[in-house]
Amino acid sequence: MRHIHTSTHFEIDSLDNKSIFQRKATRAIALRDEQILMLYTERYHDYSLPGGGIDKGEDIVDGLIRELKEETGAKNISNVEAFGIYEEYRPWYKPDFDIQHMISYCFTCTVDKELGETTLEHYELSNGMKPVWIDINEAIAHNEETIAKSDKKGMSIERETFLLKLINKELII
Template sequence: MRLIKKLIHPEVKAVTGAILTRRAARGIVLREQSILLLYTERYNDFSFPGGGVAEGEDLIDGLRRELEEETGAQNVRVQRNYGYIEETRPHRRGGYELMNMTSHFFLCDIDPELRTTKMEDYETANGMRPVWVDLDEAITHNRAVIDRREASMGLSIQRETFMLEELANERAKVA
């Protein structure tokens, strides 16, 4: 697995105090110029489907579970590991001051039709929904949210936008 990037959230001034360590698996599902992402109304951003992997859970099993729950994807086929991003960001819950998140990204294929999602309550409350969107449009949208410093902006938008740009750059090299 290749390290894509180490990110430290702009709000992190020092890497000290209680740090929660978390692993996540995230899917990259491409169809021509479109990518399957999650749009979240609360944060007004696009993000990769996927999420936290439980202690002892296999990354691929967690990835399949998350893709099925969040997007309704069926028959998830992992093509290859794209790499991972190590991220340190604020986390002010459960007695922790910071979170160290390692997000593993995988290129995947899925069946053409998305079925009904099985979102967690907080995801539904946040207005999260799967969408097929043009890769460049998703980047432009997220960049505009970052540039405007929207009050609703979530902590993961830097990671997600960096990864979208990484994919766009790779696509440009191949073209």
């Protein structure tokens, strides 16, 4: 799979002599014309691609499908194709490591427009996360405004906005 981008959080000046925890995750890119399936999170006031952590021993594509079903209720997931890898280094919030190295495996796929029931985790529900189909340009503009004006934004919004712009450039016809 191609490497898309590597991002290092502004608080990290060097990786030398740091303990690093690696987390592998998936991100789903489901499109219908200029509409993209996203997760809106009220707490952070942003849009993100559905996906999440890959369980130990889990196949990456199986993890993608599991996360997509859990977070969006997506049905008839098919045509899963590799899009690229987005890497990031972030400060780790627990005392056992200094830095988190997140590797996001991004895949395009096809899903039914009508979504089923979600099985969101407690923290996802408490953050106000919900699946939505949205025009990709609206999602980009919304995230850019959140980056510029909100103190609520999470650390993932830069990744999500970068990916949305790349998806728009390469996949929207």
